[in-house]
Amino acid sequence: MTAYLPQSTIPIFTTVASYREWRQKAFKEGKSVGFVPTMGALHEGHLSLVRRSLTDNDLTVVSIFVNPAQFAPHEDLATYPRTLPTDLKLLEATTTSSDKEIKTPSAVFAPTVKEMYPSGIVLNVSEQKGTFIEVKGYSHQMEGMTRPTFFRGVATVVTKLFNIIQPTHAYFGQKDIQQAFILKRLVRDLLCPHPTPENLHIVPTARDPTDGLALSSRNAYLSPSGRKVADTLRRALLAAEAKWKEGNSTKQECIDAAVAQITQAQERIAKGGLDVQMKLDYIEMNDADDFSVLPSDARPVDRLVILSGALYVDKTRLIDNILLGDTAGLIDA
Numbered sequence: 001m002t003a004y005l006p007q008s009t010i011p012i013f014t015t016v017a018s019y020r021e022w023r024q025k026a027f028k029e030g031k032s033v034g035f036v037p038t039m040g041a042l043h044e045g046h047l048s049l050v051r052r053s054l055t056d057n058d059l060t061v062v063s064i065f066v067n068p069a070q071f072a073p074h075e076d077l078a079t080y081p082r083t084l085p086t087d088l089k090l091l092e093a094t095t096t097s098s099d100k101e102i103k104t105p106s107a108v109f110a111p112t113v114k115e116m117y118p119s120g121i122v123l124n125v126s127e128q129k130g131t132f133i134e135v136k137g138y139s140h141q142m143e144g145m146t147r148p149t150f151f152r153g154v155a156t157v158v159t160k161l162f163n164i165i166q167p168t169h170a171y172f173g174q175k176d177i178q179q180a181f182i183l184k185r186l187v188r189d190l191l192c193p194h195p196t197p198e199n200l201h202i203v204p205t206a207r208d209p210t211d212g213l214a215l216s217s218r219n220a221y222l223s224p225s226g227r228k229v230a231d232t233l234r235r236a237l238l239a240a241e242a243k244w245k246e247g248n249s250t251k252q253e254c255i256d257a258a259v260a261q262i263t264q265a266q267e268r269i270a271k272g273g274l275d276v277q278m279k280l281d282y283i284e285m286n287d288a289d290d291f292s293v294l295p296s297d298a299r300p301v302d303r304l305v306i307l308s309g310a311l312y313v314d315k316t317r318l319i320d321n322i323l324l325g326d327t328a329g330l331i332d333a
């Protein structure tokens with residue numbers, strides 16, 4: 001624990017060594033440790049993961065670390081919201097209660113960049129030296145099209161975090177579905193004991209109750225006009241889902257239904273004189289197992305499909321997804 005950190009009733013560890021001491025004690029006492037990795041700027045989506053961990057485990061650790069390695073040089077590492085004092089207050093207020101006890105998070109791991117990358121880290125992948133983790137064959141589709149080095153950065157930092165935290169269970173959000181599936185594959189491929197693949201949990205996306213916008217730290221970038229139209233991606237995905245559920249529509253018809261929603265929103269923006277630019281990055285339907293793009297003439301069959309998209313509202317890149325098919329056993333209820 002370090003003096004310059006904000007006051008908190010939750011112990012904050014900034015070094016690997018100090019955290020490991022704490023973890024050893026939990027091992028000795030036979031206590032389970034749930035882990036929620038985050039980049040901070042916490043919101044109700046993060047807290048839903050924390051509550052799940054509190055319910056399932058004796059102890060819960062939340063990490064707060066803005067990981068440089070997952071940002072491309074042109075992305076928003078410098079401006080990413082950093083709100084540690086507020087994050088700690090939110091965590092202190094996050095509880096679950098049962099007949100036996102009231103639980104709050106047991107520890108926060110908030111390392112420096114130097115602690116996580118002792119040899120330093122540059123954002124330009126071609127200049128990087130040292131050890132990085134790649135989940136090959138699964139990192140170039142969907143989010144990987146626009147962010148080709150993103151999952152390398154995520155896989156690397158999450159491997160480090162798993163090595164440090166040694167969680168019994170770990171929790172990720174469905175909002176970042178490709179990330180969650182890739183990490184499940186990573187722990188399977190690397191034969192990770194902490195967590196095992198079955199103990200890596202995917203928690204449903206928490207949404208703004210007013211319009212269904214997926215909660216995200218980057219929503220803080222939206223202007224008031226941008227926020228008014230930020231639900232467009234959700235509405236587009238719902239239109240594609242409705243078409244798919246008709247039972248005989250092709251993938252192309254579903255995508256067309258989604259794109260029509262976005263075009264209509266753009267028309268409304270122009271007519272209403274709203275000061276906001278909206279640009280579609282992608283809407284796609286991919287096989288949930290290997291992320292292959294469904295053929296345009298594919299129709300609903302008995303397999304799980306990821307319907308996902310990314311939309312720029314001004315410079316803010318929003319993502320969202322819907323899983324089509326049977327998600328039993330895959331997404332926590």
Ligand SMILES: Nc1ncnc2c1ncn2[C@@H]1O[C@H](COP(=O)(O)OP(=O)(O)OP(=O)(O)O)[C@@H](O)[C@H]1O
Pocket residue numbers: 037038039040044045046048049171172173174175176203204205206207214215216217218219
């Ligand atoms: N709305 C949400 N519902 C459920 N889980 C979420 C939600 N938003 C984020 N998470 C999950 O919280 C974890 C930490 O995410 P992160 O700190 O990057 O927040 P974020 O809101 O996704 O930020 P960003 O704006 O950078 O995408 C990830 O597992 C992520 O999937």
Ligand SMILES: CC(C)(CO)[C@@H](O)C(=O)[O-]
Pocket residue numbers: 037038039065067070154157158176179
């Ligand atoms: C998993 C993660 C914390 C790794 O930096 C990040 O990608 C996120 O917040 O989703």
Ligand code: BAL
Pocket residue numbers: 039070176
């Ligand atoms: N939630 C994903 C983190 C990122 O976009 O960098």
